[in-house]
Amino acid sequence: MEAKCIIFGDTITATCSNMAQGCILSTGMNVMPIPSTAMSISGTLSTTNVIMANWSRNMWQTVVNRVVRAMASGALGLHFISAVATVS
Known part of the structure; x- marks a missing residue:
């Protein structure tokens, strides 16, 4: 499954690695850092x-x-x- 971007304000801050299970920013569940290849x-x-x-x-x-x-x-x-x- 393709990762989706997590946007806070106007900035992409992380990616959600499992949209089916959902991502929770406060706990970090399924939240991944932006890969270095995108930086x-x-x-x-x-x-x-x-x-x-x-x-x-x-x-x-x-x-x-x-x-x-x-x-x-x-x-x-x-x-x-x-x-x-x-x-x-």
Whole structure:
């Protein structure tokens, strides 16, 4: 059975692992923490553009910092508690 989200205010706080039996927040019955896979997004960016391919890590970090700012100020910005992007 698929877990369902438990929402308090405007924030998803946990998941209910067994809707058939119900979830009780006060006792924690069938209440599970949000899985770490839902808490972060990772990926790989590659380019074939010769100029961009030779950018320094500093330059790429500047670009991903702009992406973080755009996410925070966009339509879903209120749904991010924090956002960090790191070039490795």
